[in-house]
Amino acid sequence: MNVQQFLQGTIPGDYHSLSDHQHLCQIHQNLLTTQQNVLQPAGKGDQLASGLVESSVMEQFNSLTNLHNETLSRILDRHAEVQNRLDAWEKYNGDQNKLLNWLKGIEKERERMQLRYMHIRRIPKLLSRIQNLLDKVPQGEDQADDLQRQQNQLLQFCDDALATSIRMEHVAIKQRLSNLQAGLDTWKQFLDRITILVKTYEDTVFRIQKEFDEIQEIINETVLHQQTSHSVLSNKLDILRNTKDRLTATSNTLQQLSQMQEQLKECLSPSDMKTINQKMWLLRHQHDDLEHQLANLCLQLEEKLGIRSMFEARHTKFITWVNDVEKRLNQDYDMNQTLLEPKELLRKLETELQAEMALKEREYNWLVKTGKDIYESCGEEYADVTAKQIIQTRTEEVVDEWDRLDQIGKSRFNKINDLMQTIFQLEERIAEIRAWLTQIEIQLAKPLVFEGCTQEVIDRKLQEHDKLKKSIENKSGNISEVLNLCDLVLNDPDINKANFSTENISNAVVNIEKRWKIVCGQSAERKRKINLIWKLLQEVTKLSERDERWVSEKEKALNNLDKPTSSLGKDEIQKLIYEVETEIKDIESHEPAFQILSQTYSKLNTAPGIEPKNIQELTSRTRVIIVRWENLLPKARAILNQLQTELAPFREFSVAHEDAIVGLTKLDAQVTELQHLLPEKVSPQERLKKLNEIEKQLTLQTPNLENADKLGLQIMKKSTTKEVELIQEMIDEYQILCRNLHERITYIKTEIETIIIESRPQEVDESVQVETLKFERDSAVQVNTLPPQLQKMTSISAKDAYLVELEAALEECKANLRQLEENVNKEIPKQGSAELPTSSKKIANMSASCLTSTELIKHLHDLLINECEATDIEAYSEEVIELLERFRILLVRAKDKEQKLRELRTAACDAYNLLCTHEAGRILCPLCTKRNWAQLDNDLWRLEKWLQVAEGTQKTQKNPPSNIEYLEDVIQDHREFLLDLDSHKSIVRSLNIVGTHLADHSEDTSKADELRVRLETDNRRWDVICHHATAWQVQLQRALMNNQQFHSIISELCIWLEKNEKKIRASEPVDLTAPHDIIEAKYQRFLDLRVELERCEPRVLSLQEAANQLFREEAPEGSSTIYRRLTELRLKLQSLIKLTGVYTLKLGAVLGRDPNAIGYSASSASTSGLPLQSLNYDLLDHPSQDRPDASSADAAAYNGSDDESEINTSVLRRGCRFLGRVVRASVPIQAVMLLMLGAASLVPFSEDDYACSLVNSIANSLTPTLRYDNGPPPI
Known part of the structure; x- marks a missing residue:
């Protein structure tokens, strides 16, 4: 079943899948072949056993065998098909790789060719190589076509994606091939263009070089054959000009070469470009050199053609210059028109004339040389002979005039120099006489020094003086001779004609005669001083010997009376007081005798012409006696005061203790009544007012408490232990009472202030109502607040107001100057007096007041003259000038006196009276x-x-x-x-x-x-x-x-003040007969202006105070301008405040307004910003979101509004912010201090807490301190 499924699948199209499919076919073929071998023997056995097996089974076996054979045949067919496709793929890939390798080789060969920055000699070789590559391109195209045919076969069994990929690869290969052919064609065309450009460049260079060589030959021929004939020179000049035009025409060709150079720079190698650049540089420089040579030759030929006319013109100028110089020399010396000093005339002859001749020497040499050359170049023709004679005559004239001018300068120089030497020798002799007179004056002015009080010393001094007198007499003959010579020089007419300054000699003669008379008089006076001082020395010595024994007896008696009084009883102290008073009477009875000694000693020490230290040494014994005598009476009185003081503390302490207890008890009763017994109907303000009065009374008790503390401490030091305990109980009694009073007052005040803050807005309204009622009662007296000059006017101008202010300022200035003059004319207080420390401060304060007054009157005077067009009489110009001059003189005298007071105050310390040289021993040193x-x-x-x-x-x-x-x-x-x-x-x-x-x-x-x-x-x-x-x-x-902010603030204030001044000028004059609404508007406008000006004044004063502090001494550059601007700003601001005040009072009087309420009305009626009274409450009570929008108000104030009476307050906002910061900073600090004071008062302390560091703490700040264990704290 697996093989059937495999055979039912499609054959893949790509090479790798086909390889895998072929491998699977081989596996299935091998397996089927092996199974076929197994089935064949089984088939033979089946035939033998066919009789034994059923027929159905045999049929199944046969069908299976047929299926196996059929499957094997299909596998073999598929394997053959797969093998054919693999062969096609392998051939396609091989041909493709071959084509790609061919392309890669061609591209590498092309890349190996250096086609950028190539050498010129390699261009033909590169062209042949590119042509060879182009010949190989058809071969690659044939391979591509063959590959296209193979691709068509492969596309029959490939899917769409693979087919697209194969087509794209082939298209890319064909694109590379076409790009390669196009690139080679492009480079071939580029090389052809470069070859043509190089050929054009070389031909152009050859042509330009040939042109330059021809021009150079023309120049060389012109230089070698220079004829002197005028016609030949003209022809040569025309040839050179034509050649110059030819050279100018080559500039365009050079410009074309430069363009070719720029085109070749991107293509050729650096070595070839270096050769081309060098060639271009040589061509340009050759062009410039040829141009320079042609220009020089043209100038030379033109100069040779015009040399005769040039010689004539320069000869005329030279002769004119010689005549002018000679004329100036005659005017400077003979006619004496310029009044030059001899040294100046000598310097002028030596420097200016020589310098001028040195400048003209080149012209002189040229004229002489050119004249000779022209003379030699002239021919034998009639015209040349005539020109020859003229040139010779004029050349000789130049030489003669030059020599004559040089001779005049030298003769004048020698004559003036001889005169100066004569006067110089005379001045040297005068200087010697002056030096001798100076030495004699020094010897005569030298203070007299006596080595002792013997007759030998005085005889030696007289002999020295006689010797000095003889030397003066010997010098009289020399002085007479010099004075006679000076008279001869002063009367010499030649000296006056040469304009020599004889003022120094005249002054020297007068000075020598005057000093000679003074020297003779000083000689006689010195001898008289010697005799006078000798008599005074003898008298002082005699009086000192007489009074020394009596002083010693009194000192011994006072030393016996100066006993410690701590262990003495009252009777013994009284007995000692009687004895001391007896000694004082005895000392006072001998005072006239010592006055005679003191006056004689003072006369001797203040005598002129003596050495103070020498006299002090000779009279040291007398000075010690006088000092000892002066110390007797103070010492006796000090002993008497000490004894009297020993009895006073007991009585004074008792009285002070009783006063303190009585006073504090009364205050305690008042605080208790205020805290508990007063009815609730009493307002918090009245309670706070009463509490403040109680606190003031408590403050008045502080001196009494301190006095009791001091007396108690003094008594405790001298008392026994039992008495000390009793005294300490008395002290603790009033201290505890005082501390309790402070704590209760602080607590009650905090409570009342809290209540007041909570009810503040309502009370402000009530205060406004009270002020309104008060105004209604006082409106009858408001007319009398104006000056008498303004009460009768129906129209007021700035001139009228400034005149009134000037009159008041003049009176104030006169009063201040009078007070300053009285203080300056007072005698300087004696050292140690109570007035000495404050005298200099008083004078400084008065000087500052006078300075302010003078600045004000000067400012008002300038305003009246410059702005109000007042006359000098109306502006009191004479009186103002007189007061300013008077203040200037008084200021100089005040500074001198202030310096003397400062020196006198710092000359010695109040605690230490005098210095001592210990002549009489250390015991007597104070x-x-x-x-x-x-x-x-x-x-x-x-x-x-x-x-x-x-x-x-x-x-x-x-x-x-x-x-x-x-x-x-x-x-x-x-x-x-x-x-x-x-x-x-x-x-x-x-x-x-x-x-x-x-x-x-x-x-x-x-x-x-x-x-x-x-x-x-x-x-x-x-x-x-x-x-x-x-x-x-x-x-x-x-x-x-x-600080830019500082300068910007000053500029803003000046601009703001100018705007307000313009507003005031626009409203002037003030007509008091105008309609009521106009007067009302002007009244409100001036009222607002006055408020804003008064708000700005503290800011201006603050800035000026800062500048005054820093720029008073060693001020930097530019500070005087800033200080002057601030002063003008302050004076102008104050004058405008006073002017608006006058207008406000006058208009308010017409409207029936109360003058006392003007300030409050202005602050409440101003619409330009928040009033200062409500600003504090806004900053304290309202949060930030509840405050009015300041930005909108600022914009409206700065940009202006429809109402012309609105005032700009953008400059004043800084002052409000400063006040707000002060309030915000002070309230929390005061609250914290109040809490700390309350907490510290609850902390107990003992006797050990009286150390200096603890006594100065907040807890003990209200407790009077009796003593300091570590010494008193610094002040």
Whole structure:
């Protein structure tokens, strides 16, 4: 059954399936053959047993045998058919592979040919190879046709898919064959075209080269045969011009060659192209060279033809130049028209004349050489002979004029040089006399120095002075001689004619005569000073010896009275007080005698012409006596005050304790009444107002509490243990009461503020109603708010308002200048007085006020003159100029006085009075005391703490912010830091002076070394902080100058202000007799303008303050322009605010409006944006989605609207945002601080908590501190 099924199947068409089918046929054939061999013996046996087997069985056997034979025959037939198809496939595949190999060989042979960038010599060979390949193409076509016939046989037993695949393969083969033939034909045509192009190129090159050779022969013939005949030269010039035209015609041929070169560049090999490029380069350069040679020959021939006319023209110009130069020399020297200095005239002769002659020397040489050549080239004809004589004459004229001009310059130069040498020698002698006078003046002005107080010293000084006097007398003859020579020079007429400057000599004569008289007078004065100082020295020495013993006795008595009072009783202290008062009276009785000594000592030290250090050394004993005497009375009074102070604390502490308890108890009762006993009908605002008054009263109790703390601490240090406990209980009593009051006030205030915030919108409306009622009551007095000048006017213009403002500003400026002048004329306070620290600050503040006033009047004056067209009389021009000049003079004097005050304030520290040189011993030094050591240690600790804080602040300074608002905050912080730094400068200086003094004179070496190291470390840290502050200042300057937002804000403000100014000008003048609706509209318009201008003013002031802080010193380039713009912007803004205020008041008076309610009405009636009063509540109470759409409002404000009275507020929105940020930032911080304060007040503390770090905490901030275990904190 399997074989039958196999035979019933179709024979496959493809080669691989046929191979598999053939294999199956062989298997079936083998199996059938084997079974046939088995059935044949069985058949013979069947015949023998046919009698034994049934006939039906035999029939089945025979049918089976027939079926087997039939099947085997079919298998053999199918096997033969499959074999035929396989043979056809094998032949087809063989012929196909043969054709493909043939194509591949042809294509490889074509690819081996280098058809791009080929050599010219290989082109014929390539053409022959391509032709051979084309001859082989018909052979491939025959193979393809044979393959087509075989394909038709195979397609008879193939399915459609296989047939399509076979057809596509054959089509691809035929396509390759056709492409190969087409490609070979194309390359053959390309090579033919290249061959023709190369041939054309070579012919063209040969033709151009031949043309160039002919032109070169013409040029060479022209150069070799140069005749001088005019006609021959003309013929040669025509030939050269025709040749030049021929050469120009070859340019087109060269252009064609360039095009051929570009076409061949894509085809030929680099070596061939290199040869072609070189040939083209040579042709071009040969063309340019021939063109250059022809041009030069033409120019030479043209020049030879026109040499005579050129000689005549250049000769005329040369003679004219010589005459002009000679005329200028005569004018400069003889006529003296230019008034040149001798050196300038000499320089002019030496440089300008020589330079001008050097420039003309080439022209001179050409004229001489050309004249000789023309003379030699002339023939023997009559015309040539005449020309020959003319040329010779003119050549000789050129030479003569040149020599004469050179001789004039040299003679003038020598004459002026001799005169200058004479004056120079005289000036040298004058300089020697001046130098001698300077030396003599120095010797006479040298301070007198006395080595001692003996008669030998004074005699030696007199001898030195006599010697100096003789040298002055010896020099008088030389000075007289020089002065006489100067008179002769000044009266010499030749010097004046040559325009020599004799002003220096005249001034020198006057100066020498004046200085000679002064020297003679100083010589006599010096001798008088020597005698006077000697008398004063003798008198001071005599008085010092008389008073020294008395001072020593008083010092000993005061030292005995200066005993420790901690262990003394009240009676002993009173007895000591009596004795000290007796000593004070005795000291005061001897004051006149010491006044005489002090005045004599002061007169000696302030005498002019002496050395201060020398006099101090000679009078050191007197100075010590005076200092000791001056210290007697303060020391006695200090002992008296100390004794009196010992009795005062007990009495003062008791009084302070009673006052504190009584005051705090009253406040506690008021807080209790406010918290529990007040009726509920009282509004929260009234309760908050009463609570604030109670808090103010509690704040007023703080000095009394602090005084009680100090007195208690002072008493506790001197009291016994039992008394200390009693005093501590008294202190704890009012401290606990004070702390409880603070906690209760804070709690009640928080509660009331919460209630107020919840009911705020309703209360705002009520306040508006109250203000309205108040306006109705006060409307009767509103007319008197205007200035008297404007009350009578029915029409107001900007000129009228500015005049009123100018008059008021002038009065204010006069008052400020008067106040500044009074302060400047005051005497400088003495060192150590209470006025000294604040005097310089007062003067600086007054100067700033005067500066603002002067800027305002100058701005108003300029507005009246430039914009309002006022006259000088109307604008008070003379008075304004006078005030400005007066302020300028006062400002110079104020700065001088401020500098003197600053120097006087920093000259010494308030804590350390004077320096000491220890002549009288360390015991008398006011600095070397234990008290000053302790004070120095305390001040150093405070300075180090401040340095630590400053270093921490500077570590956070990375890069300046780019946002202008944040940058302004950083600039303000830096300004405060610089002020703090400046306030510590004097402290550092004083600590260095006193610390060095104490370290140098301390007996404890280790302590002195430790102090020096500590000072050195602090100074190093101080220098680093100052350097960082300067660098940060520079960074802030650069950041502000490069901040585009800063410049854009200024530009926006200027544009915005100009727009508003135009709106104001459009509404002027203000007619008060106009209809009511027009006045109402103008009133509302000016009211809105005023509100917007006032809102913009803080922003402008903030920008100017930032610029003023950074650009005050070492300002970068361009900062002055910015500062000037901000100043003009501020003044213009303020003037417009005042102008709109005047208009608003006047119009409001006509309309019957309340002047006091104008500000509120303006803020509520303005439609350009949200008012500032409601802005805070909007930012705090409303969420972001409930706020009005700012973008739409901004667009409307910026783009304008139909109503011309609407004001543009886009510039002011930045200020509102800043206010909103402040409110949003401050409210959470205040809430957190309130919670921390409440929590800290509940924390208990003990006696150990009084350390410095804990005492400064929030919990103990309301508790008065009695002592600091680690020293007081830094201020």
